[in-house]
Amino acid sequence: MYRLPGDYKLYADLACQTPVQDGMYIAQLPFTPAERPAYALENLTPDGKTLLALFPELARCVACNTCTKACPQKLEVMDAVQSSLRGDIRQVAEFTFDCVSCGLCTMRCPAEISHHHVWQLARRLNGAYLTPRAEHVKTRVEEIAAGKFKGELDKLVTMTKDELVAAYKARQIEA
Amino acid sequence: MKKLAYFPGCAMKDQARPDENGALQALAILGYEVEEIPRWNCCGTVYSLAQDDLMRHVGPVRNLVRVQGMGEKRVLTLCAMCYGTLTRSARFVEEPERLERINAFMDTEDDFRGGIEVVHLLTLLRDEVGYEKLASKVKRSLDGLKVATYYGCVLLRPREFAVDDPERPEVMERVVEAMGGTPTVFPERMECCGAYLTVGRSDVVTDRAGRILRSARGNGADLVVTTCPLCQFNLDERRPAGAPSLPVLYLGQLLAWAMGVDEPAVAALVSKEPATGKPVPSGV
Amino acid sequence: MASELDLSRDRLDAPFARRVEELSGENPYACYQCGKCSAGCPFADYMDVLPNQVLRLVQLGDESALDLSAPWVCASCLACGVRCPKGVDIAKTMEALRLLALRKGISPAPATPDRPCPQIALVGAFRKLTP
Numbered sequence: 001m002y003r004l005p006g007d008y009k010l011y012a013d014l015a016c017q018t019p020v021q022d023g024m025y026i027a028q029l030p031f032t033p034a035e036r037p038a039y040a041l042e043n044l045t046p047d048g049k050t051l052l053a054l055f056p057e058l059a060r061c062v063a064c065n066t067c068t069k070a071c072p073q074k075l076e077v078m079d080a081v082q083s084s085l086r087g088d089i090r091q092v093a094e095f096t097f098d099c100v101s102c103g104l105c106t107m108r109c110p111a112e113i114s115h116h117h118v119w120q121l122a123r124r125l126n127g128a129y130l131t132p133r134a135e136h137v138k139t140r141v142e143e144i145a146a147g148k149f150k151g152e153l154d155k156l157v158t159m160t161k162d163e164l165v166a167a168y169k170a171r172q173i174e175a
Numbered sequence: 176m177k178k179l180a181y182f183p184g185c186a187m188k189d190q191a192r193p194d195e196n197g198a199l200q201a202l203a204i205l206g207y208e209v210e211e212i213p214r215w216n217c218c219g220t221v222y223s224l225a226q227d228d229l230m231r232h233v234g235p236v237r238n239l240v241r242v243q244g245m246g247e248k249r250v251l252t253l254c255a256m257c258y259g260t261l262t263r264s265a266r267f268v269e270e271p272e273r274l275e276r277i278n279a280f281m282d283t284e285d286d287f288r289g290g291i292e293v294v295h296l297l298t299l300l301r302d303e304v305g306y307e308k309l310a311s312k313v314k315r316s317l318d319g320l321k322v323a324t325y326y327g328c329v330l331l332r333p334r335e336f337a338v339d340d341p342e343r344p345e346v347m348e349r350v351v352e353a354m355g356g357t358p359t360v361f362p363e364r365m366e367c368c369g370a371y372l373t374v375g376r377s378d379v380v381t382d383r384a385g386r387i388l389r390s391a392r393g394n395g396a397d398l399v400v401t402t403c404p405l406c407q408f409n410l411d412e413r414r415p416a417g418a419p420s421l422p423v424l425y426l427g428q429l430l431a432w433a434m435g436v437d438e439p440a441v442a443a444l445v446s447k448e449p450a451t452g453k454p455v456p457s458g459v
Numbered sequence: 460m461a462s463e464l465d466l467s468r469d470r471l472d473a474p475f476a477r478r479v480e481e482l483s484g485e486n487p488y489a490c491y492q493c494g495k496c497s498a499g500c501p502f503a504d505y506m507d508v509l510p511n512q513v514l515r516l517v518q519l520g521d522e523s524a525l526d527l528s529a530p531w532v533c534a535s536c537l538a539c540g541v542r543c544p545k546g547v548d549i550a551k552t553m554e555a556l557r558l559l560a561l562r563k564g565i566s567p568a569p570a571t572p573d574r575p576c577p578q579i580a581l582v583g584a585f586r587k588l589t590p
């Protein structure tokens with residue numbers, strides 16, 4: 001958190017990414033305490049009811065947009081809260097993909113929402129229930145389990161260093 | 176096609192989906208090109224009644240700024256409660272000092288200049304579409320269905336923002352008639368269901384729901400129609416054991432069905448009577 | 460609640476009444492206690508004190524009005540305001556009492572949802588019942 005001389009705004013940024021400026025008045029925040037109830041992903045449904053049941057304080061949002069202004073990742077935090085309210089899990093996951101869970105939005109929010117925990121849940125729900133399965137990965141895992149590549153792997157293990165270097169240099173690179 | 180900016184509100188994207196689906200299809204049939212306003216936020220559901228609580232008007236006003244940004248002069252709502260917060264907040268911040276403060280606070284937005292009209296689906300049907308035109312688009316008459324028109328509070332109170340006479344409203348009844356239904360006027364149609372008390376005092380809301388449903392049924396209704404997602408939830412989900420089981424549907428659902436759009440909840444209520452081809456109530 | 464009648468002039472301009480008036484924008488002294496508001500209030504049965512009595516306490520500058528259950532049971536349905544012959548919007552007085560209580564740290568039992576509630580209910584409840 002910092003202020004700059006002659007500027008009424010209270011800024012929030014990540015220390016690792018923010019250059020020091022003349023007259024900067026800084027306080028470092030270790031963390032923002034935030035409530036995260038326990039849940040078992042496999043028992044949840046990917047909808048707004050789930051988010052509201054675990055984080056009812058979402059409904060306290062007054063659309064002040066303070067969270068968006070505080071976010072060092074420049075995310076549309078308020079819009080993510082709004083999407084949570086209407087149960088649009090996929091949109092929440094997309095809005096918050098780059099969230100670093102710094103908790104700065106949570107620190108500033110007058111509605112006392114624990115944003116980053118909601119985001120994490122939304123991304124988990126999105127990944128577990130709403131994103132199409134990657135079928136080719138499944139096929140490949142099955143092939144590996146079935147021993148399709150066993151011969152080649154065994155060969156790799158027995159190679160000498162020089163053979164490995166030569167094989168590495170001669171590898172095919174996907175375009 | 177007539178362009179119309181539209182503020183859905185959260186409920187329309189969640190539990191009140193059938194209302195939105197139905198209403199938007201009906202509006203398309205009536206010649207409206209409805210455009211959802213971009214990046215809208217929750218209107219706050221309840222209007223803040225205090226003089227100094229400006230923060231609680233930020234939500235509704237931010238939405239009005241979006242309407243302004245679309246170059247539109249008015250915005251449609253389907254939800255009764257959205258209608259209440261948007262109309263009342265628009266008026267509240269007309270006062271110059273409040274407007275200045277709220278604009279200074281929302282420094283990431285364009286200044287709100289006021290002058291946005293908020294219309295509810297019911298007033299649109301009455302004042303712009305007209306009951307005759309509405310009736311002319313009806314493909315399947317609701318003939319035989321007795322529809323209890325439940326207004327609740329926000330549509331009628333306070334007086335300055337009422338969609339109709341707060342003590343003797345008739346707009347919803349006339350819309351039902353235009354669809355060929357028979358409106359059931361019952362005393363509780365303007366009485367509150369308990370609204371947000373449903374969160375901490377579901378006992379009170381259960382009593383209210385029972386009373387409203389018994390009155391509707393007692394006056395002969397086959398179903399209840401409402402435009403408020405909270406009324407719908409309270410009457411349906413807080414229905415006490417033993418209360419009449421009549422369905423509580425949204426206006427959008429009835430409109431869609433009457434205009435020939437697929438609407439399973441209404442279809443389940445009516446079955447074709449072979450001789451007349453008229454729908455008759457079934458299983459209520 | 461006041462246990463004895465004190466009808467001095469001072470009581471009719473109590474700071475508490477003025478504070479409620481400021482916050483609600485409604486003059487509590489406009490009420491002449493006809494009781495029409497209470498007769499039409501769908502929630503009067505669940506209140507400890509009737510809506511007109513709430514107004515009376517405010518008129519008397521009695522801060523015990525902040526400890527009543529009535530403002531928390533009021534659903535802001537505005538039925539009272541439409542019927543009041545004196546044009547008092549009692550719902551605004553109720554809101555002012557809720558806010559004064561909340562700002563003092565007095566709040567009703569925590570609004571934990573009785574059963575799953577849709578967002579429209581939660582948003583409304585939190586706005587009216589939490590600080």
Ligand code: SF4
Binds near residue numbers: 116
């Ligand atoms: S917790 Fe996430 S959303 Fe909130 S400010 Fe930090 S990065 Fe932004």
Ligand code: SF4
Binds near residue numbers: 060063110113
């Ligand atoms: S800071 Fe909190 S109340 Fe304000 S918009 Fe963000 S989530 Fe909503």
Ligand code: SF4
Binds near residue numbers: 183404
């Ligand atoms: S009143 Fe309800 S539907 Fe309208 S925006 Fe608010 S929560 Fe959503």
Ligand code: SF4
Binds near residue numbers: 405
């Ligand atoms: S009856 Fe209840 S839910 Fe319906 S409009 Fe009135 S307050 Fe809202």
Ligand code: SF4
Binds near residue numbers: 546
């Ligand atoms: S109806 Fe009006 S004048 Fe009569 S008691 Fe209620 S507030 Fe007072």
Ligand code: SF4
Binds near residue numbers: 533537540
């Ligand atoms: S606004 Fe409150 S006091 Fe007035 S009638 Fe409704 S519930 Fe009763």
